[in-house]
Amino acid sequence: MTTVKNILLQLDTDSFASSFDAVVAVDSGVDSLCQYSNVTEENVTGLVHGAMFTRSPSKLKHTAIFIGGSNVDAAESVYRRVLRTFFGPMRVSVVMDANGCNTTSVAAVESGFSGLSSLSGMVEAEPKPIRALIMGGTGPVGQRVATLLLDRGCEVVLHSRSAEKAQTVIERLPSSSPKASIGFLTKTGPELEAELASFQFVVNAGAAGVQTLNDRAVAILAETPGVIVDLNAVPPTGVAGIAPHDQAKPFGRRLGFGSLAVGVWKMKLHRAVIQACFRANDQVFNLREIANLSSNLMAEEMGSR
Numbered sequence: 001m002t003t004v005k006n007i008l009l010q011l012d013t014d015s016f017a018s019s020f021d022a023v024v025a026v027d028s029g030v031d032s033l034c035q036y037s038n039v040t041e042e043n044v045t046g047l048v049h050g051a052m053f054t055r056s057p058s059k060l061k062h063t064a065i066f067i068g069g070s071n072v073d074a075a076e077s078v079y080r081r082v083l084r085t086f087f088g089p090m091r092v093s094v095v096m097d098a099n100g101c102n103t104t105s106v107a108a109v110e111s112g113f114s115g116l117s118s119l120s121g122m123v124e125a126e127p128k129p130i131r132a133l134i135m136g137g138t139g140p141v142g143q144r145v146a147t148l149l150l151d152r153g154c155e156v157v158l159h160s161r162s163a164e165k166a167q168t169v170i171e172r173l174p175s176s177s178p179k180a181s182i183g184f185l186t187k188t189g190p191e192l193e194a195e196l197a198s199f200q201f202v203v204n205a206g207a208a209g210v211q212t213l214n215d216r217a218v219a220i221l222a223e224t225p226g227v228i229v230d231l232n233a234v235p236p237t238g239v240a241g242i243a244p245h246d247q248a249k250p251f252g253r254r255l256g257f258g259s260l261a262v263g264v265w266k267m268k269l270h271r272a273v274i275q276a277c278f279r280a281n282d283q284v285f286n287l288r289e290i291a292n293l294s295s296n297l298m299a300e301e302m303g304s305r
Contacts, residue, residue, distance in 0.1 A: 004062045005031035006278045009051055011039040011078060013069030013098070021068045021097075024267070028274040039069075041077040048085040057089040057281070064093040064277035072098045072140040079286070093283035095273055098140075100266065102287045103273070105144035106294045107266035108229050108257075112201050113152075115227035115248055115255040129179045131155045133199040135213065135238070136206030137184070138162070138169045141231060144287050145203050146173055146182065151288070153179035154201065159192070159212075160184055193220050200226035204238035215240045222252025233259040269294050 008030045010017050017035040025033050036047060051063050065082060069075045075098030082094055097103050116130070132149045136142045137158025149156050150173065160166040166184035173182055185195065196202070196217060206212045209232070213221075218240050221228060228251065232238035237258070241251065246258035273285050273293060285293070 004059050007032045007063050009065045010035045011067050012037050013039055013071050013074040018068050024270050025274060028271040039078055041081045044078050044081050045085050048082050051092050052090045060092050060281035061278060067096045069098045072101050092281050093277035095285040101140045101144055102290045103266045103270045105141050106291045107262045108145055108203055108231055109148045110265055110294055111257045111262045112227045112229045119225050129153050129155045130201050131199045132201035133157050135159045135204045138165050139205055142205035143169055145205055148291055150180040151176050153177035156182045158184040193217055196220045197224045202228045204230045204232060206238050208232050208234040211236045211238055213239045222254050225253040227255050229257045231259050272297055
């Protein structure tokens with residue numbers, strides 16, 4: 001009896017399909033990887049048809065699509081078109097994780113809450129919603145971190161240089177919990193520092209190579225309990241004093257998480273998502289689906305200890 005091979009179509013919006021995503025796909029156990037670059041909303045339909053019509057419905061669980069690229073908005077457009085192309089049983093599983101936006105965001109939130117939980121059960125003991133500040137909050141990762149924190153009932157504040165852009169983002173991210181709320185800050189320097197102590201959860205999702213929180217800001221944060229998560233690995237790191245490999249590093253009363261430490265869970269999650277695609281032909285993984293998978297994966301790991 002011939003074994004049906006698991007095939008992953010890597011659809012990338014960039015000029016070259018991501019070597020990073022290709023390596024992770026191979027490490028996830030994919031039997032065959034088909035890479036396509038310069039994929040757009042307009043030209044993706046034929047590629048999807050090729051994935052749908054070459055196998056019987058009973059074997060479509062062995063085909064899946066991964067959508068990537070550096071332009072997250074473009075990848076989201078491709079993702080929506082892919083889903084609209086399916087009909088009836090003629091569909092395959094799909095992952096949207098352009099530029100690692102979803103797996104990184106989920107891993108950042110998981111890391112932060114693991115730190116809060118270790119601070120004398122801070123998550124359970126906190127009488128009020130956790131207040132969260134997201135530096136670079138209007139970018140693709142910042143927006144997704146905000147969504148996940150809203151889902152957990154946090155009071156979320158986006159930091160941005162543009163009030164207009166921040167307001168536009170906020171209108172797209174309605175609170176999903178009765179306790180949740182969202183606002184924004186454009187303050188910098190001493191004005192921003194005066195606000196920092198009120199945030200238990202601080203995430204830097206700003207541009208690579210830009211330090212958004214300096215030594216003075218970190219010293220102020222260290223005076224109150226909470227966590228700091230930096231997602232920038234390019235020197236200088238986004239948060240002064242946090243190195244990429246730092247895992248729950250103490251900063252006074254805070255715990256700091258560096259980008260590569262967060263990346264350990266991100267990589268494990270990335271592989272798990274691809275593997276999950278081949279369990280059925282109707283799996284869809286965008287932000288919240290990846291977050292749910294992450295929670296289940298973490299629960300499994302905790303149960304096995």
